[in-house]
Amino acid sequence: MREITYREALKEALIEEMKRDERVFLLGEDIADPFGSAYKVTLGLSSIFGTDRVIQTPISEQGFTGAAVGAALTGMRPVVEFMYIDFTTMAMEQLVNQAAKIRYMSGGQAKVPVVFRTQGGPGRSSAAQHAQSIEALFHHIPGLLVAMPSSAYDAKGLLKTAIRLDDPVIFIEQKLLYNTKGEVPEEEYTIPFGVADVKRNGTDCTVVATSMTVLKALKAADILAEEGISIEVVDPRTLFPLDIETIVESVKKTSRLLITHEAPERGGFAAEVAAQVANLAFDYLDAPIQRVCAPSVPIPFARNMEDYIMIDESKIADRVRKLIRGDI
């Protein structure tokens, strides 16, 4: 199969959906050509679809988020880009109180078909305000769906689904993934929300990983395999809806669970997975549930400090070894 980058996969999804449905349009800062957005996902799109459908906004996150909600309520299907997930905080009110709740507050009258694309994560010395992983904030809010693709294939399939869903989706990309390549079929496909992907089968420990850490977990799996340790890497792909069944099935098989993500540990998504498993699969667990997440600190600028708090394969592999040795 052909290989394309995560970036190209996302762009294909946007192009296909904009062609399929003229209600779909893009809204965000600096997304039109020649700049074509900070991470170049939308590069070329204004040249194809015109600036009437690739609408550049001034730096007004609250305003354009509200506008996207208003457009979604009245028959359009906006796909918004927040340049950095850190900037979603500027529009948190519209996301949390409006987009997430209007359907419910209206007693089910309203639909809010809007996708909020953004990217997060450390790794480029972007420091504390350009490298956060705050998916947990959205994951906690009833009314929002949250997707975090880890591969080009997932990115395309999930984004197409996100655009077609009638519920508001927070769609979180990762800055270091844009250049990663993966197999993506030429034929059209979509990926349902709420279906985890077992990225690698294994028997000794279940590793639930999201976004960038899926790649790290897969590397850890290679390392551990050489030592005769077999881990199963489960990528939920959407944090909500969450395919807890697949995770629980895996834990029933492996009896051990480690969850990893780039977000700070305290109150992160891993806690939710741990809590659910500590209830649903308690009797199958042979060892304490482990989290390998960033320490709960802001992201430092200096590369060596940033590296220190980032998740890599050795952090995951080390913890798995300990877990299997009963050394926790």
Added chain:
Amino acid sequence: MREITYREALKEALIEEMKRDERVFLLGEDIADPFGSAYKVTLGLSSIFGTDRVIQTPISEQGFTGAAVGAALTGMRPVVEFMYIDFTTMAMEQLVNQAAKIRYMSGGQAKVPVVFRTQGGPGRSSAAQHAQSIEALFHHIPGLLVAMPSSAYDAKGLLKTAIRLDDPVIFIEQKLLYNTKGEVPEEEYTIPFGVADVKRNGTDCTVVATSMTVLKALKAADILAEEGISIEVVDPRTLFPLDIETIVESVKKTSRLLITHEAPERGGFAAEVAAQVANLAFDYLDAPIQRVCAPSVPIPFARNMEDYIMIDESKIADRVRKLIRGDI
């Protein structure tokens, strides 16, 4: 000892700290007399301290939060009031990217001594935008401290400490607690952050509860006691710093854990407690960890629907019974 309300306790804390330290001042919407704030905590204070220290702001949450940060960075100690926790989303950028991170980003130069008081929780048919419990959003952010007092005594002692700390504190009150009464000494006292309070001793199950649900857990304890079931009610008082030792000690004794709060279950604070205990006290647990939290839905308006999603003593008691019967 004299009994005063939670509201009066808070007001005493404000008065005492404003008298003690002239750098302390209040900032918020409608906090001056005659209105004296939505829940009347600041009623009378502008008459004592003048409107130069009880500063009313227009409806500009982003602006006055930023202003509070700026004042805190330059020698003052603002105590901000957000009328409803739901409105903190308007200022989320300042809270998450500025207040929480300036100290870190400046390499430890800055101090940000500011308290953000607010109130949350359901129970008054206030509907989806006036009754949320979104403490988890702040709890997840490195750089913030989060307090949630459940009694008049704790309210006063924790607020005084919050005002004296040099770190930003999100201080979350509960609308139904304002009229509750409790013993509060005449003498000055403070309560340290990060020290849980065991509100009731017990042997069969540990119940970690916050804010309003502490009262419900205590009621459940009474009901269960009649059935011969003894629960230990642990109130962490501050979600961060979290006194996990006291919780773990309790679990070691009771072998069972239930966590309850008014916030939606998915990704809530209870998940963090569950995750920590599933790691730290795994070998002491005799049963799956339980959460009794609100279902992850917005708050409905109609009283009967709102009641349905609220935590009460019977929900807690029922779950404890099941847990003890091994019926989970």
Added chain:
Amino acid sequence: MDRKNQEELPSDLTKEQLLAMYRKMQLIRGFEGTAKKYFEAGEIGGFLHLSVGQEAVPVGTCSALRKDDYITSTHRGHGDVLSKGCEVKRMFAELYGRTDGYCKGKGGSMHIADFSQGIIGANGIVSSGIPIAVGAALSIRMRGTDQVAVSFFGDGATAEGSFHEALNLASLWQVPVIFVCQNNLYALSQPWSHSARDGNLVERAQSYHIPAESVDGMDVIAVYRSVEKAVDRARSGDGPTFIEARTYRFMGHYVGDPGAYMPEEEQEEWRKKDAIAKLRRQLKMWGYLTDKVDEQIATDIEAELQDGIEYARSSVIPEPREALNDVYVHFDYLGRPLKEESNHA
């Protein structure tokens, strides 16, 4: 707005239109009085923000709108949504938290919406409806219809950044949105001078190059005419308009607030300007309204309100479990697909 003009028989409005406006203002006032009564009796819960005194603004505005135009409203939205077409009975049913309420009892007073009539939502968050209306206007332009979107909001809302961003976007995009600021001189307990120093909203809006004017919000005809012009402009593709309607809240911020911060004389003065009394005087002067008809209107409204209350009272109480529904279109609140096919197709 000289006195003479006001007294002249309007040539742009028929007797029927004027009587409809009068009736609607009376209906709103009656609705709120009734709501207050049952709120105080404990039958209605939550918050109740009354717009008594402000009726001319939404009635004048919505009289210039079509059914397929959009409005966003606020916490003080009864008048706005009634003017745009909401029925008394389903509004009461909502306030009573019943199944037949506009939001099936899930929204309550602050969240009434009727998408079938372009009422895309009252809002509990000050100012947040403003950018939403701009988005509706953007959607209108993209879909190529000649609808317009109106955003109602208060003076207090103008201190929010969201207001500024919305005006700026509307100006940049030149979309068919009309900003109607109901300046009732108070934002909760704070007088207008606490929201803006020497606040001149016309000047503010003009600094975004949005045509703006201030109208007497106690004169329904003046409001109507101002909005009518704005609607024309919007429908012909000439972009946004800002209208400040100066009005007054005859009561406290919500039922239960004595409004101790509103000076007595100020209240007196504004009560004298009551828009309903004024229109009644005018209608009588123009021979459009007899005492008898006036009484008949009052009686009819009283009956409608009483029927509405009965309707609400006898409307089915929602199943408590209903609280768990309507969170998502495609999933239940736990994330389980509601229909197999709907998840991705």
Added chain:
Amino acid sequence: MDRKNQEELPSDLTKEQLLAMYRKMQLIRGFEGTAKKYFEAGEIGGFLHLSVGQEAVPVGTCSALRKDDYITSTHRGHGDVLSKGCEVKRMFAELYGRTDGYCKGKGGSMHIADFSQGIIGANGIVSSGIPIAVGAALSIRMRGTDQVAVSFFGDGATAEGSFHEALNLASLWQVPVIFVCQNNLYALSQPWSHSARDGNLVERAQSYHIPAESVDGMDVIAVYRSVEKAVDRARSGDGPTFIEARTYRFMGHYVGDPGAYMPEEEQEEWRKKDAIAKLRRQLKMWGYLTDKVDEQIATDIEAELQDGIEYARSSVIPEPREALNDVYVHFDYLGRPLKEESNHA
């Protein structure tokens, strides 16, 4: 700003002051050129937003300030913080992520702060420093000093609600804050006309009843004089001022952005207005600067920059574990008290 005036020997500024301004502008430009060089060489990481072309604005502004005055700055803040007093070597050390950097390597280019000199922070979030500066000004008033607070921000920032709220609060509170908008005609790739339609910032600020003026941001003396007036007003308790300085970014948004969206002719035109070249011309005309001194300045700066780079390179690399410190004053990142007594006393 007629040509004649510009050529007249300034009576309000001494030769030393003018040479200091000149030197500082050269230093900033040199600093950024050097930073760019080592960024491209891979020695410096992160983002690098250069203010090349804009130097007259911060230098003119900070020349009118005292050490104990405050500034907030932006992602494009090197010029601002150097003007306010930051040292080259500790700035480089920060860009290199070293222990001797202003933020011990935790902040980087976008977050430089030096509280000892009133530099209360550059900021990676567009517009967020503006209300922070208003708060600093409020604090000044409450503490009863005669300091002032200056907020630097870009044209793009004026589209944010935060800008509006900050201006409104400053106007209501009449606090000693000066808003200095560095209008470089671009917000990342978007020209000023995308941020505001026919954007007139003076008008915008005046709609808040804040005295406002637009100055030539390519003329350091003009900037100085404008700020000087504002500082006087602020120190005498007459409240906020808004200044728009029209300037231009000679480069792309950040190092790596070719700036394809900036028309060539426009770039040419603005380069001709270079503030440094202009002041050099003036200084020479007034007999304040000889070629020899000019060369000496260049040499000195070059040496200072090279020393700065050496300093940075040889500064201790922070322990990676240092990433865990400085989250709280009283607690470590896991919430354990740092000192027994500090928790509640």
